[in-house]
Amino acid sequence: EAGVTQSPTHLIKTRGQQATLRCSPISGHTSVYWYQQALGLGLQFLLWYDEGEERNRGNFPPRFSGRQFPNYSSELNVNALELEDSALYLCASPQGWRAGDIVPKPSSKETQYFGPGTRLLVL
């Protein structure tokens, strides 16, 4: 079974440009989480997509956006790039919750499996 895949591995952009990052979750997983790992700031939650919809977002400006496709892959778009957007962007794939799931119930759905990341450099 393939793990979480992300592309590209590296991306170099200049200030003001737009960046598009892609993620494919583990087969059968329908949720995708995006995190930003900037130098000195640790891992910060960005966005959560499930069943094609944005379910939650972290404390990031609206120029960080994305979408999830019918095959559950996801795109993260960063508009009007700023120097401080330089970071490693990680995508995570848990199994996700469904309507009717019994909550709380510890399960592997709570476990997030991460892709290798896309390293974005803004010059």
Add this chain to the structure above:
Amino acid sequence: AQSVTQPDIHITVSEGASLELRCNYSYGATPYLFWYVQSPGQGLQLLLKYFSGDTLVQGIKGFEAEFKRSQSSFNLRKPSVHWSDAAEYFCAVGQTGANNLFFGTGTRLTVIP
């Protein structure tokens, strides 16, 4: 609100020595706790997780962690460190019906021969 503290930014140990990485969390209910490892230039790999039950959790690569509710801690241990363990280690807390995880700032482990 949930938070995770990893008090040690950087730890250096000799190969073969024992290791303990500290993690303290703040969360009102029973948390779900995770340890991830990130090798240079790589993504995050799950080492182990705690949901409920036995408070001593075994993970991959010979790591274990112990959940201590009274101390709000989930420290990671390994009895004998290998050079390949040099990496950054992240503790994270999640919650039921999870949305995102909350991560600590990480502890960088250096292993000297």
